[in-house]
Amino acid sequence: LAKTTQPISMDSYEGQEVNITCSHNNIATNDYITWYQQFPSQGPRFIIQGYKTKVTNEVASLFIPADRKSSTLSLPRVSLSDTAVYYCLVGYNTDKLIFGTGTRLQVFP
Amino acid sequence: DAGVIQSPRHEVTEMGQEVTLRCKPISGHNSLFWYRQTMMRGLELLIYFNNNVPIDDSGMPEDRFSAKMPNASFSTLKIQPSEPRDSAVYFCASNPGGGPGSPLHFGNGTRLTVT
Numbered sequence: 001l002a003k004t005t006q007p008i009s010m011d012s013y014e015g016q017e018v019n020i021t022c023s024h025n026n027i028a029t030n031d032y033i034t035w036y037q038q039f040p041s042q043g044p045r046f047i048i049q050g051y052k053t054k055v056t057n058e059v060a061s062l063f064i065p066a067d068r069k070s071s072t073l074s075l076p077r078v079s080l081s082d083t084a085v086y087y088c089l090v091g092y093n094t095d096k097l098i099f100g101t102g103t104r105l106q107v108f109p
Numbered sequence: 110d111a112g113v114i115q116s117p118r119h120e121v122t123e124m125g126q127e128v129t130l131r132c133k134p135i136s137g138h139n140s141l142f143w144y145r146q147t148m149m150r151g152l153e154l155l156i157y158f159n160n161n162v163p164i165d166d167s168g169m170p171e172d173r174f175s176a177k178m179p180n181a182s183f184s185t186l187k188i189q190p191s192e193p194r195d196s197a198v199y200f201c202a203s204n205p206g207g208g209p210g211s212p213l214h215f216g217n218g219t220r221l222t223v224t
Contacts, residue, residue: 043215
């Protein structure tokens with residue numbers, strides 16, 4: 001199973017772009033890269049998913065280099081409400097999907 | 110779509126009592142996962158089912174924990190007897206399964222306190 005490594009915490013200010021990088025050196029050919037966001041007292045919520053290159057939706061962008069050994073979640077112009085824990089997961093949908101420690105993002109006014 | 114529904118939202122019980130947590134996955138989803146979250150250990154996968162069949166229960170802490178999925182729309186996680194160290198938030202999640210890259214859909218969790 002691919003193990004992921006993320007920074008434990010990050011700080012930012014409102015309006016800035018935030019980039020969170022996840023390392024997954026032993027990613028398998030079939031694995032997808034999925035990012036989740038978790039607010040206190042709630043379950044994790046799907047943000048974005050990709051397999052290779054770049055994916056963009058209304059919330060974020062996901063950049064995946066050609067070797068797929070890492071990925072970067074990009075949050076444009078963060079607001080206070082983006083303060084949360086962000087998790088990177090790597091796997092195929094029927095795998096036992098393992099969450100790492102996540103990155104605690106704190107956005108300041 | 111109502112999403113994944115968990116009950117109860119909060120449970121407070123005394124050590125030694127039996128606790129049953131319930132989960133209704135999203136209709137049509139073939140895979141169901143039980144996670145436990147604590148400050149110390151983060152999000153831990155306890156067990157997951159595919160088409161109502163337990164696939165991997167290696168994350169279940171010990172024999173005091175058991176999980177069932179009698180049909181596609183219902184699952185339970187039982188702790189008997191409960192201990193204070195079982196205090197945590199327990200999440201249920203489901204996904205469609207059967208194809209690559211299906212994201213997990215989580216419920217809002219059950220906060221269990223064992224005194």
